[in-house]
Structures are given as C-alpha cells and as structure tokens.
C-alpha cells in the first residue's frame with residue numbers, strides 16, 4: 001500500500017491560484033484506505049473549493065489512478081467535465097498524479113504527500129517495512145528488513161545508538177536491529193548475523209525503475 | 222615543506238599498543254566556522270601530553286570544520302592525528318578519495334564509525350548517505366590496502382592504515398554489540414576505543430567478554446569528562462549506551478558549584494588510574510568535550526606522563 005498524507009488545504013488553494021474550474025480525481029485503493037483521496041475526502045474537497053468560489057467541473061474516484069491506460073479511459077468517459085476544467089487536482093500518490101499528467105496537457109496538481117510503501121498495522125496505523133531497494137535481503141535477516149527498519153540501513157548489526165530496543169532517532173520507534181537480533185536468536189540462526197555483509201548494490205534498481213515483461217515464446221526454443 | 226608523505230611509518234598509536242605500553246589519546250572537536258584559533262591552542266596543549274588526538278567528523282551530525290583538514294593541521298603542528306571517518310555524509314567514492322588524500326598527507330590511523338543519524342544534528346533536512354557502515358568501511362579500507370577500490374579497480378599506489386573502531390560496553394542489549402565487535406575485528410579492526418564508560422564494574426565485565434572474543438584487538442577505555450549534575454541527568458536520559466552510576470552522580474551533586482569541574486577531573490583521573498593499575502585495558506581515550514584545557518590537569522592528577530611511560 002502506498003501511504004499518503006493530505007497537503008494542507010492552504011497549499012492546495014495556492015496550487016490552484018488563478019484557475020477557476022477544477023476537476024478532482026480520487027483513488028479507490030490506497031488513497032481511500034489512507035483517507036486522503038476516498039469518497040469522503042473528495043466530497044469534502046469539492047465543498048471546500050466551491051466555498052472558495054471555484055467551480056468543480058467533475059469529481060471521479062476509481063481504482064488504480066496509477067494505471068495510465070485506465071486513467072485515459074476514465075478521462076474519455078468523463079469527456080465533458082474534463083474538457084470544461086482548467087486544471088486537475090489529484091488526491092492520491094505521486095504516481096497517480098503523474099498518471100493524470102499522461103492524460104491531459106492542462107495543469108495537474110498534487111493534493112497529497114506520498115510518504116512510503118507501508119503496511120497497515122490496524123485502521124489508521126501505517127508502518128514502513130520495505131523501501132524498495134531492488135535486491136531483497138530479507139532471507140538473511142529473519143524476514144525483518146535492515147535496509148528499512150534500521151534508520152541507517154546497516155547490514156551488520158546495531159549502531160551504538162540503540163537504546164533498550166529503541167532507535168536513537170526516535171524513542172517511539174523500535175530499533176530494527178534489536179528486532180532482527182531477537183528474531184534470529186529465536187530461530188537459532190544467529191550465524192546469519194555473524195556473517196559479514198559487504199557493500200550493498202544500491203543501483204539494483206537504477207532510477208527511474210522500469211520493468212517490462214519479456215514476451216513469452218519469443219526468441220527461445 | 223614536503224606535502225607528500227609516501228613512506229609508510231607506523232603511526233604512534235600502533236607503536237605504543239604493539240610495544241605493550243598504555244595508550245593515552247585525546248580528542249579535538251573542530252569548530253563551526255573558520256575561526257580555528259582556539260582549536261589550534263588545544264592542539265598545542267595536547268600534542269605532547271597524549272599519544273594521539275581523535276578528530277571528530279561532523280560530530281553528532283553537526284556541521285563543523287572538516288576532520289581531515291584538522292588531521293593534517295595536527296600533523297603540521299607536530300601532533301599525531303587519529304582521523305575519524307563516518308559514513309553519514311560521504312558515499313564510498315568520497316570516502317575512498319578522502320582516504321587516498323589522507324594517506325598522501327601522512328595520516329596513518331583512522332577510526333571507522335557509522336556515524337550518528339541526521340535528525341540528532343543541526344542539518345535536520347539533509348539527506349543521509351550511509352552508503353556503507355562501520356563494518357563495511359573497515360573492509361573497504363582493507364581492500365584498498367590490498368590495492369583495490371570498492372569498485373574492484375586497481376589503485377595506482379595504495380594505502381595502509383592502522384584501523385580502529387568503536388564498541389559500546391554499556392549498550393542494552395549487549396549481546397548484539399559483542400557480535401558486531403567480533404565482526405569488526407574480522408573486517409580488519411586492529412584496535413578499539415569504547416564509547417563513554419562510567420561504570421567501571423560493568424566495564425570489567427565487558428573486558429572479560431571482549432578478551433574472550435579476541436586477545437589480539439587492543440581496547441582503550443573511552444572516558445567523558447563529567448562537569449555538572451545537570452549534564453549527568455541529561456546523559457542518563459538522552460545518550461544511548463551511556464550510563465553514569467548512582468555513586469558518581471552523588472559525588473558530583475555533593476560538590477559545591479565551584480568545585481564541580483575539579484570533581485569531574487578527579488573522577489576521570491581516578492578512572493584512568495584504575496585502568497592502569499588494574500590493567501583493565503590497553504589505554505584510555507579522554508573526551509573533554511570543549512574543556513580540552515583541563516586535560517593536562519586530569520593527566521597530572523592521574524599521575525600520567527606519556528614521556529615517562
């Protein structure tokens with residue numbers, strides 16, 4: 001799940017300065033769960049913008065705004081409202097915003113900050129456990145990610161800042177390395193911790209990342 | 222003056238430790254800015270009283286005059302630098318390049334640290350690097366000593382350093398610390414300075430465990446000057462891996478205001494003496510944190526004169 005938070009309304013208003021007619025896009029998946037771009041938030045945004053004197057030409061919510069073809073289709077289906085708009089306010093992650101970018105030549109504005117790929121721990125509690133490093137090492141660390149859950153991404157054990165299981169950066173956050181150590185100990189696999197991990201390949205996913213399926217049945221036997 | 226120093230001479234730290242003598246090191250914290258006069262005074266004050274001086278590297282993630290420049294300055298002023306290198310602000314390319322430069326300027330001793338995190342410092346919005354960390358840094362240097370950078374490319378002229386690292390005797394829990402200590406040795410650490418130690422009984426227990434793991438790595442006890450009851454309270458509450466025991470805290474509390482500094486001096490002198498007399502470790506590392514001018518008094522009170530050791 002992509003975790004987003006809402007930008008302050010004043011910031012959104014500033015983005016829309018000089019634009020009278022706005023089309024709002026919300027997302028039925030992540031942004032709905034994060035309560036940043038679901039039905040309720042889109043309706044509220046519409047009302048607040050109208051109260052500020054804007055005209056909302058249309059507002060749609062659909063699954064996977066990040067799906068570019070899907071977004072193009074949704075825009076075609078809502079042709080009139082889309083064409084009447086000066087600009088688009090996108091209430092979901094940065095990927096969704098840029099998906100909308102592919103569907104129009106007009107101004108596109110983000111309504112959210114995109115913060116991390118997160119786990120849902122319970123309603124309204126999200127936690128980053130994977131930072132998409134491109135070369136997963138979970139196998140060696142008891143399925144607890146040192147790259148993400150240790151603030152410094154250390155692969156070889158806790159820093160001197162670990163404090164009774166909490167991280168030096170934030171007493172509210174667990175020290176990832178204490179978690180890993182306890183896990184490996186429980187599993188009787190401390191030998192994995194004893195092993196030295198050399199420099200990590202931080203270019204395993206060279207930015208901007210790109211994956212393309214190989215076509216089956218081509219080239220091979 | 223010759224700027225390029227190519228021949229390999231053993232750094233003083235290595236000479237002293239390998240000769241089985243007790244090592245005494247101090248610390249220089251570079252200032253924030255170009256006014257380095259006071260730092261130069263401190264270097265002059267310490268250079269003949271300690272075997273070597275650590276130079277902190279943007280300590281506590283606070284931007285300061287560079288550690289490498291200070292190390293060279295110490296060298297030029299006739300002192301012995303122990304260059305601290307952290308992984309927070311530089312990636313592997315930058316660290317390797319700095320090490321090449323350091324070597325050509327006669328720096329022969331480096332202390333490898335991961336570094337504090339960005340949020341504890343004064344550039345809270347900076348991007349943290351951590352391309353590598355302490356264990357990998359030790360390995361990286363060892364590779365450079367074998368003639369290769371971390372990209373696997375051959376070096377035209379290599380390096381050789383006496384490689385140090387840090388260990389935290391008062392970390393809770395201690396077990397993962399000890400495993401990491403062992404890994405650092407395996408990665409090439411030849412000697413250790415500990416994080417601040419106050420509880421000498423705990424330090425003794427730590428030393429027993431450490432000696433069991435390795436009888437080859439030298440270990441020097443890190444001591445931080447106590448200056449007030451407030452500082453003690455602050456450290457106990459906020460500095461991970463640092464614990465000032467009850468009796469020392471009381472000794473400081475009982476001291477009248479004007480005698481706090483001399484109480485701190487007395488406490489540290491006593492600890493240094495204990496390390497020497499009870500042969501607890503291979504040396505001490507004195508961190509006076511801004512009060513470098515009292516280091517001579519500490520050494521005097523401890524009866525330590527490196528010229529007579």
Ligand code: SF4
Pocket residue numbers: 129130131132133134135136137138145146147148
């Ligand atoms: S190692 Fe961590 S950051 Fe990398 S892919 Fe695995 S879980 Fe994600």
Ligand code: SF4
Pocket residue numbers: 149150151152153154157158159160161162163166167168169174175176177178338
């Ligand atoms: S305290 Fe733990 S999680 Fe935080 S940086 Fe250190 S090792 Fe990593």
